[in-house]
Amino acid sequence: MLHDLEDLSLDASLAVRAARERLDEEFAGAVGHETVDAILQASWNHIDAAARLKHHVPLLAERFARGQLWALARMAGHHDGVPAVLFLDTHDAGRAAMASGLLAKQAGSAVMTLSAGTDPDIDVPPAVLEVMHEADVSLEQAFPKPYTPEMLRVCDLVVTFGDGQRVPLPDGTPHEEWDLPDPRGMSTQDVRAVRDRLAALVTALLARLPAAAPSAH
Secondary structure, eight states, X not given: OOSSOTTSOXXXXXXXXXXXXXXXXXXXXXXXXXXXXXXXXXXXXXXXXXXXXXXXXXXXXXXXXXXXXXXXXXXXXXXXXXXXXXXXXXXXXXXXXXXXXXXXXHHGGGSEEEEEESSOOSSOOHHHHHHHHHTTOOOXXXXXXXXXXXXXXXXXXEEESSOTTTSOOOTTOOEEEOOOOXXXXXXXXXXXXXXXXXXXXXXXXXXXXXTOOOOOO
């Protein structure tokens, strides 16, 4: 638990305290303080173990914790009416991250979009970052992360990219399988083609989602 913070540097301790305060305030009435504390600790440990750039750990740990707390809040009945979509592939370093970024750009706050992997990589490949930047979608702060059972239970739609048969989706979970190649290791030109196909699929998906409409950009 993150009580004394004796094992962290001063800067890290201050960052964790600030993150905990933000998450406590954001999920007040939906998730208890002890749960926030435990999830933030687990998220910090997960991100810190994989991060190459340690100064990114506080931000990424808070983001990872926020997604898990959001799922728990929904499971407890705190639903804001916003449809949620989880993009799930093996590594969360290509198709899932790209699709999530594209949907977030098109839908804004009208849709909650998540990405995760069954076997997440360490980081997103440079070619993926480059072609997404061309589309005005920044994945610089994206990080591959594992899915959780809570994510599967609370999302209104799960989109998989080849991992659909390996993930135990809860009964009744709406699910789509998108057949696109993994862009990891591809040339920039080929990754660009995957991006464009994903953009078309995301546009069509957004039109099908209930209570969702593109935001102005």
